[in-house]
Amino acid sequence: MYKILKTRLLKKVMTRSLKPGQTSALESAGLELKKEIRRKFGRSLHIREVDTGSCGACESEIIAANNPIYDIQRFGINFVASPRHADALMVTGPLSKNMEIALKKTYEAMPEPKFVITVGDCALDGGLFKGSYYIDKKINEVVPVVLHIPGCPPSPSTIIQALLDFMKK
Amino acid sequence: MPGAELINIINKKLPDFKVVAVTRPYPDELVIQVKAEDFKKVCLAVHEHLSSSVMSFFAVDDRQQQGKFILYCYFINVPLHQWVAVRLDISPADPYFEAISKDIYSAHLFEREIWEMFGLEPKGNPDLRRLRLHDEVWPVGNYPLRKDFQTVTEGEKKDYKFTRVEGEGIFEVPVGPVHAGIIGPGHFRFSVAGEPIINLEARLGFTHRGVEKLFEGKSLPAGLQLAECISGESAFAHSLAFCQAAEKIAGITVDKKTAYWRSILLEVERMYNHVNDIGGIALDVGFSFPAALAAIIKESILQANEKLTGNRYLKGVNKLGGISLKMDQSRHEELTTSLGRIREDFAVLVNILEESVSFMDRVDGTGTLKKEIAEDLGVLGLAGRASGIPIDLRKIFPGVYQEAGIKIITAQTGDVLARLKVRIEEFAESGRLTAEFLSKISTAETTGSKSGPAVDGALGYSEGWRGPVLYWLKTGTEGLIERCKIVDPSFHNWPGLSYAVLGEIIPDFPLCNKSFDLSYSGSDL
Numbered sequence: 042m043y044k045i046l047k048t049r050l051l052k053k054v055m056t057r058s059l060k061p062g063q064t065s066a067l068e069s070a071g072l073e074l075k076k077e078i079r080r081k082f083g084r085s086l087h088i089r090e091v092d093t094g095s096c097g098a099c100e101s102e103i104i105a106a107n108n109p110i111y112d113i114q115r116f117g118i119n120f121v122a123s124p125r126h127a128d129a130l131m132v133t134g135p136l137s138k139n140m141e142i143a144l145k146k147t148y149e150a151m152p153e154p155k156f157v158i159t160v161g162d163c164a165l166d167g168g169l170f171k172g173s174y175y176i177d178k179k180i181n182e183v184v185p186v187v188l189h190i191p192g193c194p195p196s197p198s199t200i201i202q203a204l205l206d207f208m209k210k
Numbered sequence: 211m212p213g214a215e216l217i218n219i220i221n222k223k224l225p226d227f228k229v230v231a232v233t234r235p236y237p238d239e240l241v242i243q244v245k246a247e248d249f250k251k252v253c254l255a256v257h258e259h260l261s262s263s264v265m266s267f268f269a270v271d272d273r274q275q276q277g278k279f280i281l282y283c284y285f286i287n288v289p290l291h292q293w294v295a296v297r298l299d300i301s302p303a304d305p306y307f308e309a310i311s312k313d314i315y316s317a318h319l320f321e322r323e324i325w326e327m328f329g330l331e332p333k334g335n336p337d338l339r340r341l342r343l344h345d346e347v348w349p350v351g352n353y354p355l356r357k358d359f360q361t362v363t364e365g366e367k368k369d370y371k372f373t374r375v376e377g378e379g380i381f382e383v384p385v386g387p388v389h390a391g392i393i394g395p396g397h398f399r400f401s402v403a404g405e406p407i408i409n410l411e412a413r414l415g416f417t418h419r420g421v422e423k424l425f426e427g428k429s430l431p432a433g434l435q436l437a438e439c440i441s442g443e444s445a446f447a448h449s450l451a452f453c454q455a456a457e458k459i460a461g462i463t464v465d466k467k468t469a470y471w472r473s474i475l476l477e478v479e480r481m482y483n484h485v486n487d488i489g490g491i492a493l494d495v496g497f498s499f500p501a502a503l504a505a506i507i508k509e510s511i512l513q514a515n516e517k518l519t520g521n522r523y524l525k526g527v528n529k530l531g532g533i534s535l536k537m538d539q540s541r542h543e544e545l546t547t548s549l550g551r552i553r554e555d556f557a558v559l560v561n562i563l564e565e566s567v568s569f570m571d572r573v574d575g576t577g578t579l580k581k582e583i584a585e586d587l588g589v590l591g592l593a594g595r596a597s598g599i600p601i602d603l604r605k606i607f608p609g610v611y612q613e614a615g616i617k618i619i620t621a622q623t624g625d626v627l628a629r630l631k632v633r634i635e636e637f638a639e640s641g642r643l644t645a646e647f648l649s650k651i652s653t654a655e656t657t658g659s660k661s662g663p664a665v666d667g668a669l670g671y672s673e674g675w676r677g678p679v680l681y682w683l684k685t686g687t688e689g690l691i692e693r694c695k696i697v698d699p700s701f702h703n704w705p706g707l708s709y710a711v712l713g714e715i716i717p718d719f720p721l722c723n724k725s726f727d728l729s730y731s732g733s734d735l
Contacts, residue, residue, distance in 0.1 A: 044562050045499050055506050090392045094417040096731045098442025098523050100392050105512070107392075108505035122390035137734075138347045139416045140395060143387050169439050173420040174354045174362065175343075194442065196522065 055109045085117040086204075088158075089127035091147050093180065094170070095134025098194040099161040103131065106197035113201055124150040130157045130184065135167040135176045141183060148184045157181075158188045158207075160200065165189050213240045216259070216287075216294065223255045224248070235666035236458055238607065241282075243297040250308045253283055253296050257314050260294065262286045263588030263702075264310075266680050267320035268695040269328045270667070271357045273302055279330055281307060282682070283317070284669065291606055293669055300330060309335035316588025319701065327422075329353035342415035342734055345370050354423055375401035375409045383716060387416045394730030398719070405715045410708045417734040425694035430456045430530055433691050437681070438525045441698055441732030443486075446479045447674025448681075448698075448732075449528040455670025455683035462531045465658035469610045470651045471533050475524055477640040477647075478549075480675040482511040483727075484633040484640075485556060490724040491630055492563060495572045503559050507552055514548045517541065531658065546648055553641045560634050570627070577722035579624040579710040589706040591677015591699040593726050596632045597624035597706075603673035614646045624710075626725040667693065676700060676728065698732030 090103060106113045107120060121127050124147045132144065148157065159180050162168040167176045180186060190203040211217070212234035220242075221227055230243040244252045257264070262285040270280045279300040287294050300307060309332035311318040319341065321332035326340040329351075339345075343354070349365030375382075380403050387395035395416040401409040421440060425433050437452035438445040450472055457464065464472075489504025512522040519527045519535060527533055563569055579589065584597035594601060595618070602618045604611045619635040621628035667684035677699030684693045703726060711722050 044558070044565060048503065048558050048562070049499070052503075052506075091388055092394045092417065092730075094419050094731070095394070096439045096442035096445075097394060097729060098439075098445070100394070101443050101523070103392050105505075105509060108509055109502050110506060110509050120392060124388075134417065134731075135419055137416060137418050139342075139344045139418055140387065141347070143395065143416070147388050163439075169436055170419045170421070170424065173424050174359070175418055175420040193439070193525070194523070 056112045056115070085119060086129060086208075087119050087121045087127050088129045088131050089121055089124045089147065089151070090131045090133070091140075091144060093132055093134045093140040093144055093164075094137035094176070095161065095163065099133035099164075102192075102194045102197055102200065103133070103160065106200050108197075111197040111201065113197075116201070118204065124148070125152065127151050128155060130155065131160055132157060132180050132184070132186075133160045133164055135163040135170040135173075136178050136180050136183065138175050138177065141178065144180070144183055156187045157184045158190065158204075159186050160190045160192075160195060162191055162193045165191065168193070213242065213294075216240070216256070217242070219259050220252060220255045223259075224251050227252065233666075235664060236668060238291065239293045239295065239669055240287075241295045241297050243299070246298060246300075246307065249281075249296065249298045250310050250313070253310045253317075254313050256285050256294055256296060260285050260287050262288070262294075263316035263585065263590070264314055264320060265293070265590075265678070266669070266682060266695060266697045267317055267324070268682065269300075269324045269330055269355075270684065270693045271328065271355065274357060278302065279305070279328065281324070281330070282667075283310070283320075284680075284682075286601070286606065288601070288606055295669075305329060306331040306333050308333055311335050315586045316702070319705070327353060327355035329356065339370065340415075342418040344415060344418075354420060359423075370413065372399045372413070373409065373411050377403070379403060380408070385719075396730050400716055400719075402716065406713050407711050407716060407719070408713075410711050410719075412704055412708055414704065414730065415734050417731045419731075419735070421735050422694055422696065425691050428691050430685070430689065430691065433683075433694065434528065434530065435526075437696075440696060440735070441700070441729040442523060443483055444479070444674045444676065444679065444698070444729065444732065446475050446524040446527065447672045447679045448696075449525075450476060450672040451670045451674075451679045451681040452683070453528050453530055453670065454672065455668045455681045456530050456685075458668035458670065459664050459666075459683060459685055460530070461661035461663050463659045463661075464531060465654075465656050466610070467651060467654040467656045468531075468533050468658070470647045470654055471535060472528070473610050474644050474647045474651075475519075475527060476672060476674070477644045478511060478515065479524060480640045481552070481637055481644075482508050482515075483675040484637045485511070485559070487724060487727045488559065488563070488630065488633055488637075490727065491573065491626065491721065492569070494721045494724050495569060497563075497566065497569050500559055500562050503555065503562070507555050507559065510548065510552055510555075514545060514552075517548075518545055542648065542651070546645070549641065549644055549648075553638075556637060556641075563630075573626040573630055573721070573725075575623075576626045576718055577710040577714060577725060579706050581622070581624065583709050584624065584706060587705045587709065588702050590702045591673070592632055592636070592675065593629060593703050593706055594677065595620045596628040598622045601678075603671055603678050607671070610647065611643070614643050616643065626721060629725040674699065676732075677703065696732075696735060698729055698735075700728035700730075700733040703728050704733055 266284040281298040345368040383400040386397040397413040489501045493501035581598040670681040680697040682695040
């Protein structure tokens with residue numbers, strides 16, 4: 042316990058100890074996002090993530106957006122364990138044939154109102170995997186996508202910023 | 211004749227055996243070509259003599275040029291620092307071979323893969339269910355890795371049959387493919403008697419993207435780009451293995467400075483992933499403070515990666531014959547200081563974990579994978595070393611690791627604690643190696659050498675953070691890729707997880723799973 046307290050005190054608040062310029066931009070973006078989410082979805086936005094064939098890098102960056110440095114939760118965005126709890130579905134990767142049914146079912150299990158976000162270049166049109174015998178549909182041909190966040194993979198701050206720009210619309 | 215010693219040993223075991231041809235296309239590869247009736251016996255003899263599990267086993271469709279399919283089964287000869295492949299040519303008229311998996315279990319998944327992708331039947335393999343082409347969406351009789359495969363033709367679709375455990379009070383718990391966390395998809399079918407798990411069948415392949423086919427017809431630089439997207443958090447190990455295979459074919463030996471940088475980046479990739487998993491293990495038992503600290507350490511390594519290479523996951527760094535990194539003195543020092551700070555933070559993290567009695571109690575003795583089972587299954591890499599299998603390609607094919615005196619870290623118990631400890635010690639060792647390489651790099655030579663290009667397929671390999679990543683590559687006359695066989699260590703290790711959880715309760719599954727942390731996409735391809 043003593044070690045934990047000591048480390049906690051020495052480390053201070055990690056979330057703010059990014060480079061000053063970057064932090065303020067990220068923070069103000071995040072705070073605006075929080076306002077938008079509050080206006081549209083009551084208090085918070087709950088997201089369910091589904092990987093339909095991703096290499097894992099996009100997952101890693103989405104997880105990083107939840108780490109103490111970016112801490113997307115402080116802006117009212119939570120990643121949830123069940124589609125039943127979700128307002129939005131975040132899809133990564135090209136759409137492997139094997140995941141088509143699972144993606145549909147996950148979307149159907151979500152309550153209204155709901156929307157779909159795709160993350161990473163592969164999720165737009167298959168990316169590098171386009172033309173494969175096992176990728177024949179795009180994600181937006183199976184579920185309605187309203188926002189795409191490009192990148193290979195997009196960085197955590199790109200993800201936060203893109204969510205903000207979208208919510209402002 | 212190359213490999214005469216090994217042939218003699220095989221001949222002692224099999225007096226009637228006559229080898230078709232033995233070649234040594236590269237100094238570190240020996241290829242023994244055999245006749246169909248000898249294939250199984252020779253594989254078994256090599257397997258026993260070298261005490262090596264099957265490292266890679268695949269087919270090549272060479273019907274257009276040579277009118278046949280070719281099978282290669284790769285083993286590793288640790289004392290001679292050499293790969294040993296047993297080669298069998300198969301006529302398209304008789305598309306089958308004698309299965310070896312009844313005697314060498316580590317060949318089992320490879321045989322199923324050859325069957326579903328090429329339609330070459332491993333006769334005698336009792337389980338020919340498909341791994342990646344799911345029965346519900348892919349009609350039977352379509353073999354996508356055959357060269358003449360164009361589009362899928364309609365045919366019969368079936369349901370997948372799980373192994374059933376029957377008896378009073380036994381019930382099944384299906385989990386996935388979509389899981390509760392931010393993680394890849396896979397289906398786990400638990401058979402449970404009361405609380406303890408008595409069988410776990412993992413059905414994978416959900417992220418199958420047909421990547422081996424996509425490589426075909428690509429140029430080497432385009433192939434390299436694809437190799438970086440096979441398993442995202444292992445991008446550097448994959449690009450390195452791909453580059454090595456391509457460089458062997460092109461006859462390029464990289465200069466020492468490049469070799470140092472590649473080793474540094476390989477170790478940095480190991481470090482961010484090991485700390486991520488240590489945090490993950492803490493998180494899965496509900497110990498959130500060290501999990502948060504580990505996430506901070508991982509993030510600082512990713513940021514250091516970005517500063518150094520322009521990419522957080524080290525994509526786009528490896529080039530054929532070199533590395534695209536314009537390194538000046540200031541960045542070099544920056545990396546040294548940030549790694550120093552990272553190592554200090556890591557020491558605090560380890561200390562917090564080790565001092566928590568309840569945490570240590572939770573991981574001690576959980577998810578045990580015994581050495582004998584691990585050996586039979588062909589478990590490799592980190593999970594293998596935690597079960598007492600001392601195989602590490604950095605030691606067997608050392609290169610610049612030789613002078614740094616790399617230490618192989620093993621444990622004997624094979625439980626979550628063992629895998630945690632191996633990670634902790636490997637992180638420290640990687641930190642030491644990185645610092646040592648960085649101190650030598652400024653004086654390293656910058657000239658490599660080039661000999662004539664080769665025509666044979668070549669095996670490239672690197673010891674990624676999960677274990678050995680293997681790329682077997684063959685190019686055609688115009689330098690375009692004809693066949694690329696990838697083996698991610700996850701493919702070897704998923705069966706290990708199914709054994710490690712036996713007797714544990716389902717709530718311990720996430721903990722066991724995280725302690726292996728295998729790649730879905732690397733295994734599904």
